[in-house]
Amino acid sequence: MTGIQVMLVDDQELLRASLRTVLSADERIEVTHDVANGSDAIEVVRRHRLDVVLMDIRMPRMDGVAATAEIVRIAPATRVLMLTTFDDDELVVAAIRAGASGYLTKDVRPAALAQAVCDVASGTSALAPGVAATILDLVRQVPMRRTAALDGLTPREVEIFGLLARGRSNSEICAELVLSENTVKSHVRAILQKLDLRDRVHAVIHAYENGLVGRNDLPG
């Protein structure tokens, strides 16, 4: 059997050399290429089957995020593992959105780096502890679906609030629920009073801020 095929992408030649030494010491890993920038990396990916690309973020001639996006597009089976000096929130998220399978900082210990390469090669992911904290914060901000925020509303009002939050006009609501427009207005008024909202615009904001409607709950 052959080892995990790895390419190194970093503009510092010295670092590439040391990475090659470190990784080659692990018998599961085989460093087959190393290049100095993103566009060269893409060329290699186009021509060879690789298991893992170890990628720096800051580089001349196409940065790591853009290169990552392109690599996962043309070779979805190839995993990209970011390896960078800084633990910058924006960059972490950008890299992950671009398709990176992991994000390590350069203070990682050699053994952990080799293990991370094996992890991502096997389809899982690798995050440096500091980066993990960043990501977890992000996750914590996200869903929290349902529950309160609709406290005190009658079932009918909750139903109408749902339509309100999706941008329906009173006339649309009365058509959808087969009601008089006066009735809809009564309900809407009760909703705004109970939730202490100024108008339907604030009702929409209330809905999104409390996760009562999610993204892609589109109006249509």
Place this chain on the structure above:
Amino acid sequence: MTGIQVMLVDDQELLRASLRTVLSADERIEVTHDVANGSDAIEVVRRHRLDVVLMDIRMPRMDGVAATAEIVRIAPATRVLMLTTFDDDELVVAAIRAGASGYLTKDVRPAALAQAVCDVASGTSALAPGVAATILDLVRQVPMRRTAALDGLTPREVEIFGLLARGRSNSEICAELVLSENTVKSHVRAILQKLDLRDRVHAVIHAYENGLVGRNDLPG
């Protein structure tokens, strides 16, 4: 110096014993308590200062998620590290939302476990490779902060759109920007036309659906 004060929470006594052995082998760590369920864990947290709680998820008498939430509430300085058999998406997210600083599966190697305990004690986070993949998928689904959804708007219009999206009325906008209300209405009209939005309600929806405003970008 004393080591990192750790409590083990797991209903399997055998596992607690082996964890105690494994962790005690690391000189940085000191296992000071072990209990069999969440409510006992909370009692301990109330009475003692702990650095890290190593918590199973599935337990009788208060599950790990609920216990975690309570622990971080009453002792914010204490870190909770989940340690469980399964890598279930729902549970991972629930645990993290509850305030867990990390999430490991029980196939973790002893040295990595000890390292993870030290990591969370120092304020960073620890994720098992498999769990990290789950989390990253989640992150990929989320924001996508881009500006394309404001294409064609002039700088002034973008500025006004920001206020529009936060629920400001025309009169509030004209006060904040020191403008005539007629001017504001002109801009708003241009915005709605360019983005093909029916009214300001749909403008708010557009903003949230495209991540142009995030949660906690509250109106106030």
Place this chain on the structure above:
DNA sequence: TGCCGTCTCACCCCTCGGGGTGATGCCCGG
């Protein structure tokens, strides 16, 4: 039985907001 909450609807009032048109001054680029 009578009370209360909910859902339904009606009528009035009047502001806010969307739409149209047009005008002024500015700066930039051809």
Place this chain on the structure above:
DNA sequence: CCGGGCATCACCCCGAGGGGTGAGACGGCA
């Protein structure tokens, strides 16, 4: 120099929506 985009403002129109009041029907509960 002259157009065109941008920002600013004015005036008019009127429909949608928020606010107030009241009221009839139905069901549950004391």
